[in-house]
Amino acid sequence: MLRRLQIPLTLTWLTVLFVVPMPLIVLLSNGLSPLYASSALGIQAGVIAYSWMLTAVVLSTRPHWLDRLIGLPNIYMIHGILSLGAIALAFMHRTVLPSSGIIALTGNTAFWIFVGVGVWSMVFMAGWLTTRVPLLGRIKRFLERVFRHEFSVWLHRLNLLAVMLIFIHVQLIDIVNTIRPFMIAFDAFALLAAVLYIRSKLMQAFAARKGTVESSEIIAPGVLQLDIHVPSQRGSWEVGDFVFIRFPEIKGLREYHPFSIVSLPHRDARLRFAIRGDGDFTKSLVNMVKEGSVVEVLPPFGRYRRFLDERGDNRPIVIFAGGIGVTPLVPVALAYEDSGRPIRFLYTARTEDQLLYADELERWSLQEHCDLMLQAGRFTPDELSSAMLPNAVYLIGGPAPMLRSTRRLLVSQGVRADDICYEPFTW
Template identity: 40%
Template structure:
């Protein structure tokens, strides 16, 4: 079921790692003076690191066409892995080549910045460690009182400074600068990457879409629902199950975008609604945002509906949501129940006060009594409970979508495998970028 997604993801990796650096490697091999032949391997390592750095700038623009193919979380996973590869390759380049003066200074400074940003990002931005180690998650939550999200985002942007330093580093090397074929490719790659990144920032400043906050409702002590009236509606096209990035440009500490899933079915209104769980510095501040505040919206993003679109039109769906993962499942349910699809939805949360959409689920059951089944559960379920909830749904004739905290989705996928569901029948998007 996921073969197309995996094919595109594998092709993405292949192009990123091997194909993109080839033109510059070929150019340097053809044009480099023979007296520098012994340094060719080290030079190629530097070329590879720089091309990957430019590719990181491209990924930072979140190209919509690519996101719909492989998903934004997968793009950022590649972004993180390539970031680690850049540091390894750049370090080897530094160790096996010689330089001095400003050439050495720019290269060393860039490497220091890259290492610092990587260490910081792994802890504060990626979620890879904090999703797996509970005490690190607690430390992170404590440190976020100082290292707020906006600070983290701006520190991450030091990668752009590092890339600019390497650009200067290269053009300062006389024998590289004299290789006209290489420099044509070098300036072309650099111009495209910096140009696309700069244009994206201009667009972000102007706002891909905008709206006004018209409702800010507290649903429980940890759950908020906001409603935004869209302006320039024709510039925001979304699918069921999508998420958007929102920010409040007029409020200090909330100017950087955060991702939240839409409660709306596909393009169904000039209003969009988002469920938000208050657990970070940004989301805790949301409670005090007043109506009529301007909202900037980027997106929409998401691959959940794309995955369902690859399934047979009558194949039943099993939707498993954890906590704040319920919005995309409600959105997809509204969409596919209208099409006559059989849906079995299971929603679990740590505490009862997080289960704020029980009435919405009951209304769906009343509206579609023959095709919609749902179960609400407090706390993590066991294998036996999951099997009981699914009843006759435990079969590879069903397609399973998961949504919620990353560790919940990973554990649920393992439980599904234990009761006989193939991994090819299960799909989810991670929100830790």
């Protein structure tokens, strides 16, 4: 039987894969001349590819309501798989239905833009792939030294150009542009996607909350603690949330980047982040961001608190954290310390001086029902297994290999996948 998160996630998949393209396919099939019956499959493949790419564009705006429903990592996954599926169907379309002239020019140009951006995304955004294939991981690290975060963001916007080219491409094809009901629906879909995309950009421009940097300090090797004062953000996030922030007055830091919030959502308006310098954006923060620097913050994302609340208020909580992945989990543990729920927190880092907020966690562990294990070096599978609690729910934060191995261990020990929550920033 489908459970809490699985129901909305399954419905989302069914909607984007079948419900969205279905009206276009039905209208096309009903209006297509029998003379072109042999070309119908290729035409339908192109229509589905276009509807999936439009949906991917809409998902790239990170709809906040959908994040609270299924989580942003799942949105990223759907976005990525839809894009790859659209490329595959577009390849089939152009193979089955060769064209010429401006029709071929618009279609082929859009196709190769999609392919190029898709390959780039597989290297930079598909964490499940680059963490499994060492060569791709090395290529990614090399490219990150050459191309800045802002370049990658702008490169992805070429997808908008490709979508517009496909729109023109379809308008030029006599076989389909004479099917009036189909063209009305086709244009309406394109217009709706454009409206939703423009709306999201206007919201970013006008609804972003402005603040200033209060302080910044190195709290561990390679880790910067950043305190930001955002008056309008006062207590408006949930424990475990993350936000996208940017520094509009600092070159190289003007595109939004996600960071987990370490501070609790109390009445003060201070957001605290612990940021490890991995990419060009995060490394630049140390030298370029100063006290008083202007910052813009988008509304928060995240599902840790909702995940816990959806599974009852009396089940034990077990937290597995590794390295910088501890940042969203510290406030979760602190927020639930008085809930009466047994909480077990296992936290590991490579070295002892990389254990973030160890003193705060030590004080937290003095509370009744709060159990803490800090360790330099990885926990063994036996240590993780012995930390499990009956009928518990599990939160995981850390590098991708740790997320996979810990989840695999938990499932092998009989934990339902629906009782495990983690939120990577890649798909």
